[in-house]
Amino acid sequence: MGARKRFSILAVATLAVCGALVAPAGASVTHTIQPGETLSGIAAANGLTTDSLASWNGVSSDYLVIAGNTLSVPTPEETGVTAATTSATATTSTATAPASWLGSISTPWGDLYLDAGAAAAWNAMRTDALNNYGVDLYPAGPLSAYRTSAQQGEMYELFLSGVGSPANPPGYSSHEYGISVDLATPEMRDIVDQIGWAYGWGKVEAPDEWWHVSWTD
Ligand SMILES: [Zn+2]
Incomplete structure (x- = not known):
């Protein structure tokens, strides 16, 4: 059960949603929050956990983001979750x-x-x-x-659940x-x-x- 839960967390963490700004490799970037975005959605699109993105910005993980404000989005390496990111990438490569x-x-x-x-x-x-x-x-x-189409479906489900950015159905x-x-x-x-x-x-x-x-x- 532990392994299954870990897999699903990694699968979500690897989703880069069409419409979300993703930090390029190397350094943190400033992300301007768009209408409809959430802290967890921005984190997922950038391969981060909600907690790591929140703590990087000095806010709590239930922080309500406001469109027009900015967040600093670190690379997964900067937050020290390299291992998780590597696993997630490997999962994606296998799927594609x-x-x-x-x-x-x-x-x-x-x-x-x-x-x-x-x-x-x-x-x-x-x-x-x-x-x-x-x-x-x-x-x-x-x-x-x-x-x-499975990956498109995952992104569409995230969008429907209010976590992801706008995505078309599969x-x-x-x-x-x-x-x-x-x-x-x-x-x-x-x-x-x-x-x-x-x-x-x-x-x-x-x-x-x-x-x-x-x-x-
Ligand atoms: Zn696109």
Whole structure:
């Protein structure tokens, strides 16, 4: 029973919800709280426990977040839960073992997957961004590129329960087709706007989610 409970906590901790800002590897970032977000939802999207995010900010774990206020979001390493994060990432990798129609992209979370054509175009665009703009392009979290329908379902359930950010039900997200990426930073979006169309990548849906870009070829 102990092991089962631990697994489900890790599974939730690894969810990077479409719409949640995820801290890039390396250092804490300032997160501006959006309407509808909760402390536990922000923590889950960043691979943190609610308690660790609360204590990092010097507030109690039942702290009521207010839209417009900011929180400091540490990396899991900074809060000393590296082991849990590693396990959670491994769980995700197993769940997204590549089908033949998928291709891989390099990310701070290891290889993630997209439709093979979308992945090839992404990799070429990323090389262009690195070489000519000095900007790396990567998804905001381990579930911010391709998602299985089971993973989409988990995110939708989190959304329905009031913990996660807005997510479509399974069968209705372009992430399940491996043709969309949720970018980690606005700077990356600027680069995609400048060079993405040559690679078939651009902003074509979800107008209220700046981070969500798609492959349109
Ligand atoms: Zn998205």
